[in-house]
Structure formats: C-alpha cells, structure tokens
Amino acid sequence: MAKINMVTSLNTALHDIMASDDTVLVMGEDVGVNGGVFRVTDGLYEKFGRKRVLDTPIAESAILGAAIGMAMAGLKPVVEMQFSGFSYLMMHQLEGNASRMRTRSRGQFTVPLVVRMPYGGGVRALEHHSESKEVYWAHTPGVKVVIPSSPANAGPLLTAAIQDPDPVVFMEPKRSYRSFKETVDKEKNTFAIGKAHVKETGKDITIISWGAMMRDTIKAVEAVKSKTGFQPEIIDLLTISPMDVDTIVASVKKTGRCVVVQEAQQSFGPASEIIAVINDQALMYLEAPVRRVTMYDVVMPLFAREQLYMPKVSDIDQAITETLNF
Amino acid sequence: MAKINMVTSLNTALHDIMASDDTVLVMGEDVGVNGGVFRVTDGLYEKFGRKRVLDTPIAESAILGAAIGMAMAGLKPVVEMQFSGFSYLMMHQLEGNASRMRTRSRGQFTVPLVVRMPYGGGVRALEHHSESKEVYWAHTPGVKVVIPSSPANAGPLLTAAIQDPDPVVFMEPKRSYRSFKETVDKEKNTFAIGKAHVKETGKDITIISWGAMMRDTIKAVEAVKSKTGFQPEIIDLLTISPMDVDTIVASVKKTGRCVVVQEAQQSFGPASEIIAVINDQALMYLEAPVRRVTMYDVVMPLFAREQLYMPKVSDIDQAITETLNF
Amino acid sequence: MPLKTIDDFSIKQLHILDENGKVDPDLEPDLSEDDLKKLFQAMTLSRMADARMLNLQRQGRLGTIPVNKGQEAAFCAPILALKETDWFVGSYRELGARLMRGETLENSLLLFNGWEEGSVNENNDRTLPISIVLASQLPHAVGLAYASRYKEEKDTVVLAMFGDGATSEGDFHEALNFAAVLNAPVIFLCQNNQYAISTPLKIQTKSRTIAQKAIAYGIPGIQVDGNDALSVYQAVKEAVDRARADEGPTLIEAVTFRMLMHTTADDPTRYRSDDEVTAWEAKDPLVRFKAYLMKKGIWDEDLQKQLEKDCKAQIDAAVQAFESREPFAPDVPFDHVFGTKEDVIEAQRARFLARLGKEKEHGQN
C-alpha cells in the first residue's frame, strides 16, 4: 500500500463512497470546479458532475440549511465549510435544527449529514483561519464531533461519519493536511465514531490529544522516553463528542497520571471536560493533577506570533516530565 | 427600601443609567412600544423616545452588528436578544467581530456593549426558549459573560456591564424574573464584573452555582443544614468568564469538598471548567470528587418533561450529602 | 452610452373575491364544488379549533399557543394546490394547513402541552414539524426541493410558509437566493399579517411590498389578497405549476391580518388600536368565502350548521383524547439524542431512571 497524505486520504474516501452510494453528495463554496481551497474535493466534480458536487452561493447558513433538507429527504450531504472560522454563521442551523430534528420529530425526520471544516493554526493564514472551536459543537446535544489526526484515520473516519445516522461535525486539522504520509488500510478499518484510539499502551501516565496536536504530542513523548524510558499510554481521542469516557477512565485508573494536549484555548476547552470525567470516576486514582497543555485565552494571534501561542513540543515535554515527577 | 423583583431591578437600572448617560441606548425586537416580551425595557420608550429605544427588524445578526458599529462610534448599546435560543444567529458577529475588534485594531476600536438575553428553563415555554448555553460565549476570548441570580445583584451588575469597556453577554435567568423580591442597595454596590460573591462563609464544603439554580441551591443547603448542621461556603459565580478562579480555589483549599450546580447540559459545561481549575490549583486538597449537578446531555425537553430533567433541590441535597459523607 | 435603463420590473396584485364574496369571473379559479367545500370546511375547522385552544389555554389546560384567527384563507388555500407527496414546510401559525396535511388536532394539543410526541404527523411524512427559529426552515425547503429532483421525483414541489417579520432574517435571503440559483421547485409563501409581535411592517422593512423582494433573486413575486381564499389558491396554483415544470421558485405575499394576540403571552393592546383591528373584521376570510359559496348556490345555513356541529364534535373528541391520554414515558428524550446507542447517553439515562425510581419510592415527583 502506498503512503498518502491526509488530503488524499479524505479525497479517496469521498471518491469511494460517492461511487458506491449515490445518495451521497458534496456541497459548499468552491468545492466543485475548483476542488475545494484545500483540494479535498478534487476530481469529484469531473467524476460525479454538477448535480452531486454543488458549488454554492456564499451563504453558510443556507448551505447547512439546504443540506438539512436534503438529509431529511433521504440524501447524505457532505457539506464543506471553507474554514471553521466561517462555520459560526450556521451555528443556529446546527444547534436549532440539525441537532434537534430527531428529537423534535421523535425520529420521524433525521439528519444524516457531515459538515467538514478545516480548523486550527500553523499555516500562516489570515484572521479567522486558525481557531479550534470544537467545544461549540461538542456542547450541543445531538451532534457528533469527530477530529482525525492522520491519513490512516482521516479517510476511514470520514466514511464512518457519512454512514452515521446523525449530523457529524468533522473537523480537519489543516496543519496536518499535507505534512506527513501514512498507509491507509481500507480492508480492516478499526476506526469508529465514538471510539478513542489507544495508540500505545503503557502504565506510567495517560497522554490524551487529538487533531494536529497528536503528532507534536508523540514527538514530545519520544523525547521524554529517550530521557527516562517511561511507559506512556497514548490516547488519540478522535471523537470529541460523545466522548469515549470509558477508555479515558480505565487508562487513568491504571496510570494515575494524565496530560491532555489541546490546541483550543484553555478556558472551557475540551480538556476541562476530560478532567471532569476523570474527577467523576477516577479522582482517587490520581497521583498528580491532570495537566492541560493548551492555547492561551487570547484571540488567536496572526501568524507572526501564532507559533509562540500554540502548544509546542517543549511545552508537552515539560508537562509530561513535571507530571511524572509530581 | 422596597423589595423588588428581578425585572424591576433590571428595568430600574436601565432607567437610571439612561437618564445619567446619554450614550446609552437600547435596541432589539419589541423592546420599544411593547417594553420587551418580559417587560424589562418597560417605560424606556415613553421616557427616552424612539431614537434611544429602538424597535428593530427581526435580524439578530444585524442587531448585534449595528450595535458593534454604534459602540465603535462611542455609544453604549444595550442589545436585547428576545430569547437566548435566538442568539446563535449572531454568534459570528460576537465571535468574529465584537470579541475581536479590540485585538484586531490593537485598541483603536473597542466595543463596549451589552447583549442581554433571557435564558434557562422552567417557564413552560416553547422549543428554543429554555436552554443554558453560557459556554458558547465563555469559550470565546474577548467576551465577558455575566449571570445575575437575584434582584439584589441583577440591576447593579447590569449597570456595571454597561459601564464595562468590553462586550458583555448578560444572561438573565428568566425563571427568576418575577419569582421573588429583594431590596436593592443602589448606594453601596458590591457587585463587580469578574468577581464571584461569597454568599456564606463556611468550612465544610464549597457550593458553587449561578443564575436561577442559585436559589434552588440555597434551598437544598438549608435542607441539609437542618439535618446535619454543616457549615457550607456558598459561592454565587455571577461572572462566568473571565472566571474568579482565586475565590474558587481559596474556598476549596479550605473546605476540601465541592459541589457545582448548573442548569446547562453536563458535557463541556461550565462545571467542567470549575473542576479543571480546582484540579490545576487545589487537587491535593480534595477529599472527595467535585460533584456536578447538571442537566442531562439531551436536547432540552419541552415543558411536559422539563422539570424531570432540570436539576432539582433534591438532586442538590443528595449531591451535598454524598459529598460530605464521601 | 450614458445613463440608461437596463431592466424594468413590475409587481402585480391579485384580488379575485371582494369583501362581499363577489367573484371576478375572468379570474375565478377552476375548482370543483368538492374542493371549494373542502377548503371552506378546513378554514372553519381551523377557526373553531383555534378558538377552543385559546379557551383551553386560558383555563391553564394548554401552554402558550400562537393563535391564528383571520389568516385561515392565507394558510389553508395553498394546501389545496398541493399533492400529498409534495412537501409542506411551515412555521408555527398555520393550524388549519397542518390539519389539512393530516396532522391530528390531538397531536397539536399534545405539542402545545409540552409533548414532543405531538410533533409527529402520522398521516403524512412530508410535513415538517413546526419551526420556531424564524426563517430557519426556508433553507430546508430548498434542500427538500433539490432532493426531489436529485431523486428524480419529477413533479414534487415544496411549499414553505413564514411571516412578514421572518423576511428580515438572513435565512430568508439566503434561502431565496439559493433556490433561485438551484432552480429549486419551492413556493415561498409569506403570511404578511402586518405584525411581528408588536412590530408593524413599516419597522420591519421599507419596501412597500414583500412581493418585490423577489426581484432581488430574479424570480417571480406577486402580492395577493390573503383574506381571499381564491386569490391565494390561484397564485399558489400557478407557482406550483411552474415549479412542477422546473421553472423555479416563486415568492407570494399574502396580505392578511392577525386578529388576536401574537401568542397567549402577548397583550396586543400595548401596541395597536382597536380601530385597526375592527377595520380588518370587515375582510374576514370565512365570511367572504361563505358568501361566495352561497352565491354559487352550493352552500346554505343548514350545511353551515351541520359543518359547525361536525367541527365541534371533532374538536371535542380531540380534546377528550388529549386529556385522557396516559403520559408518555419520561426517558424518551434519551432515545432521540442520537440514532446510535451511546455510552454517555445511556449512562445518564440509567442515572435518570434510578433517580425517578427513588422518587417514586419516596412518593415525590
């Protein structure tokens, strides 16, 4: 199997599922002729045509709103928000309709759709192009929030999201789009919505991350390992909500220590929920405070300063070391 | 001093500040001739006229957006969202502009405005009229989030919010609008944005709540007190963000136990952040897990079931008792 | 080439039946006696059910309701132009339309008594539940319409309703623009009842008509007398025909009036005069339509009495069924968060049920 990057992994998944399921369609700004500004939808327009690959007017609320209508009528729309920074224009459609239609209609209408959105920093972009706001969606019942971290899980998770009966916000760490390659095993997919992936089993400390930070986290772990030879348990969260609480709790009960690494701002971030579930179910096993490594509570700085503000390998290294030594 | 309810407290604060500061204006749907659907803006139109009390078209994004423009031009708009459930239509104006203009322009432009919104359940309302989504705003840097809990703090905090140099989301627990009365001391105001209020000092357990749940929390405390004679420290959070971490941490260091009561859904809720700051700074003082009493992670049920789903006095009582006995 | 006119537009208004029930013979729609009666019956049922609901609400037997007296022609007549397989995407103030679409009055009562279960339309699965976030249902209509062509349902159309206030929302604009670009078979029908709660139309928009907003999207727009069932029907019918023939969306403004309060939580005396309301009484859509049927010789006072009796019986039965219904299971909300079983949710359900069990033991609830 050839190694591919995350864009190719996502693109291949879209090609495959559209070929096999003609209720799947793709829509958004510049997703057709242009293949998407990051080229995730490249080639779909040529292959599946205008009816199934829709270039839309610039109207995020109507894009999601129309997709909700399509989903209620039995289609499976895959919507692209050009950047997550523009997804807040459809917040009310997601909170008010996509997430609630099943409850509102007691299951008479359901909304199986996927909202893909590139998110996160590190690509020297303009304002609004670098945020990590998974909490907005995760704090919304009825929505699933999925964040792949690598080519190997991106395509398979996107496929699972499209097949899922519920609205899925699928956040793609744009910094990881082309930064590394992996093989993708289409035959035995082990990634499922709602399941975290234990990347490495260990006994000394639980390290939790997701999205683009996963790779920095692994680098930091390797650095600490080379110094101390500790055995970390590494969890790639993959689904932010509903969270795989059991995997987290079981791990922390075993290790007694935990570091959470997120790109989102600190306060009211996903790490807080992870800490809360550990508090609920494993507090008495903790030998040190759970350490969170996060962005600061500032408006994400433009790119001249963003590297200073995003969590760095050295921050993670330090957090792991201090937590081990607590 | 006469006892007044929360609506009167807010209404009086608006009357007073508009009389003394002619840069303050009020705008929103039905806030003028009709005095607001909850009558919080009652009488302002008659007193201050159409120019300062604007009935607007139904366009939440433009309401906030226009207010942002007014604020940049030196006015202090007080915007009403008719219900918090319709505030998500202006999410992008808040996240993308109100919260960022100071950062974006390095202080050349600032956005001193208040967005009032009735929130929360318990008034037998229709769909979208009963949610508690303070986290959406609290996870947005550059925005302050304030929630009064009683007539005594509502008016003073609204005044402080209007005088604050930043955008403030001011969430009003509609269930508490008319349910009880208090005297409001205009002379010596002790409520400030960013400061929690320690309602009662104690040594056995820290109990934190805000908004409408505060009153149920106090009822529960009284019930447990009558059984056990324990000494709780009760914190009324008042400002959700930026959070008064010092007050929380100092209290928990003293008591070693904590219960947080929120009306918002459990996952990724405000209690998780409170637990996270306790974890960061006071974990080793904890003698029991911090207990969170919350709504479930379901779409807020319509009123036939809502009482079953909102935290009840008996739930709080039980959480306190169990945490004390842990 | 200096200052030149590059495009001209005009907005037309349709009136077929005058306030006395006199019809313009050139414009009279081609409707069978049965259809005309069916429409009148639906309007009457709506009026009477609405009145009963207001009554129940005032007695504390229902929650807040949006009443709709005066708008019956504007929301019932359009349904006559639809097939069952067409989609209906409404707002919250179209009781009669929903009943025509197969919704049971019992379910409406349940819904407005706080039970989501009342949102289910057991007789038609192409009628969306009520939509409260103003204009947010309009993009859904576009998506449903697009899906119908995508699935090669060649003649399905979508009828979407909303109020005058909703036209100020961004979603109204985005949806109409989207529909126009996609050539989606949607009929956008505005119930212009002159008010959005307390806000009169002139504060809502400076355009003289809602119909002219169609020009912004390059689609047809027309204003009709919304208290004249025939005008409403005819305009909708023509728009439906165009949509079926893939000639794209239409915006229709039905000019009508909300005779009572916005909802039972509202006090209209705060913002409008009795005179204004009285002036509209003369235009009552039911009175006018009845006069038309009588003039046509297909209606009389005996039929009227019988109809009222039937409606009352139907309403009584619904109220009876609604009030004698066993409560639904308390934990149903957990069933519908997701279409999959999720540990987080199931753990919370267990906690919820345990708590309920304990409360039962202790005799609380």
Add this chain to the structure above:
Amino acid sequence: MPLKTIDDFSIKQLHILDENGKVDPDLEPDLSEDDLKKLFQAMTLSRMADARMLNLQRQGRLGTIPVNKGQEAAFCAPILALKETDWFVGSYRELGARLMRGETLENSLLLFNGWEEGSVNENNDRTLPISIVLASQLPHAVGLAYASRYKEEKDTVVLAMFGDGATSEGDFHEALNFAAVLNAPVIFLCQNNQYAISTPLKIQTKSRTIAQKAIAYGIPGIQVDGNDALSVYQAVKEAVDRARADEGPTLIEAVTFRMLMHTTADDPTRYRSDDEVTAWEAKDPLVRFKAYLMKKGIWDEDLQKQLEKDCKAQIDAAVQAFESREPFAPDVPFDHVFGTKEDVIEAQRARFLARLGKEKEHGQN
C-alpha cells in the same frame, strides 16, 4: 379589482468614460484638476504597490495576500467623494482606498506579514480594519451611520464596500434592510468583480444585476461601469449627497474584474479561461483614465514618468521600513483581550513570559 400592477421599478446603468477615455460631456462630473490628478495618482500607487506585494509574497517575504489589480477605479474613486470625518468600512481587497484614507503601506505590509499592529490606521480613526468574514462589516456600517445622527453629526456618512459573493450572505440582506428602515446614511458599494474565488456570478445569484437587489429594501440601486473612475465617482457622490441630506442609503454595483488570482493561495487557471481575462484587459481603469486626463490636457508622459518614480520611491521606502522594523513585543495579545486587567489573563501572561524567558535561556525560540 383584478390582477393589477401596483408598483414599477427600473434599474439604470451609468457609463461616463468609454474604453478609450472619451467622456460623455453631459455626464462629466464636476471635479477639479487637482482631484482628478489625485485620483489617478492613488490608482497608480495602488496598482504598483499591489504588484510589489505580489512580488514580495512570491519571494516568501509576505504571507497570503488578496491582490486587486483591475479594481482600482472601483475602490479609489469613491474615497474622493468622502470627507475625512466620514467612515470607511471596507472588506480586504481595497488597498488603494485604504492608502487614500491615510493607512500607510508599511502597515499594510505588516498586517499581511502577520502583525495585528498593521491594522492600525494612525492617520484616520474612522477607517475600520479589514474585514474577512464576508458581509459581516455591513451591519457595522449601519451602526456607525446611526451613531453619527444620534450624536448629531449632521452630515457624516458611511461608505461600505464588499464583493459580489458577499451579497449572498444573510448579513448583506439584514444590513441593507436595517439601513433602509433606520434611514441610515450608508453607501453600500459592491465591487462586482465577477468572481468569488472560483465561483462566477451566475452561481452566486440569479438576478441579472446586483443593483436590483436594492428594490427589496425600497432604496435606490444603480449599476455603474466599475472600471470607469468617473462613473464610480459620480454615482457615489450622488449617493453621498443624498445620505448627507438624510435621504437614506443607496446600493451601488460597480461592475469590474479581478485580473489576477483571488489570493496568492489561489490558482485561477482552474476555473476561468485566459480569453475571459484578456477581454477585460481592454477595459483597464488606469489606461482609460490616463487617456482621459491626456485628452483633457492635464497629463503627459513626463508627468507619468515622474508619478511612477514617486510611487516606486514611496513603495521602496515602505518596504524598507517594514523589513527593518524590530519585531513587536510577543505578549501584546494579552493586552487586548479585555479593556480591564483580568486575573485569568494576567496569570497566563506571566506563564507565557516565563516560558519565553526559559526558551531564551535555552537558546530556543
């Protein structure tokens, strides 16, 4: 009263200068020689600065930038109709307009190199920073305009710019409707450059013009040749005069073309043909305006050479200043989260600075 026309509308188009610089004498605006030259100089500076920025970006000395070649008439001419005390509310593709409003090129370079500090306009505090969330700046314009009258600034107006793509957003609609209802003195100027990234106008909207969207709001709308500086100026001037006289907002559509890529991250060959671009070359706004000035006898090749030399010197100086600038302090973002000192933020600043200090010690950064 049957089917009758209740309103008529027409949309006009203004052309003053043809592609060869020949002016329609009846429509020629009343502009002084100085103003005409000032405008041409601004357009030239904009063109040359844009080209240099593209160059710098290609060399990795700037981040992603939105280039704007071809639109100079459409965004520079309007500024000539403003006073310094009027407000300018732009989007991101109006470099020349911003320079005319007192923004320094050095600051533009800083901004597009990732420094918020570049957003500050030291010479004019009524020019908002660039706005990236499409159409979201339009409601701000309405608020600024309302505030000017509230504060009894009797003749302040607000000029707002946005693209053709932005007209599909809900905020466009809400803002224009709001402005109309409030009678706010705003000039809404659409830079219709035919594309929104890869999306051509016909996928953006079905209306033949953007100008006709004004009809939806009951306000005047006009289309102008956006590559003709005189037409743009004249239409804006008339709208400004109306706004100053409290006659309300206007929508102006300037028909122009984006000659290059959307931003430096874009590859326009994926979605449009060379032919299409070439056809627009003949309409270049600078060529045409220069020919007009020459015909008028107020411009010649010597002046042209001098102008180009001056612009180059100015640009060189700005690039030089930009590249030799000391970096700003790293912790400035903490200064601007709030206007008050907040413990949570200051604690994080301390942690941030401590970390930086440690990194300095360790020689990292």
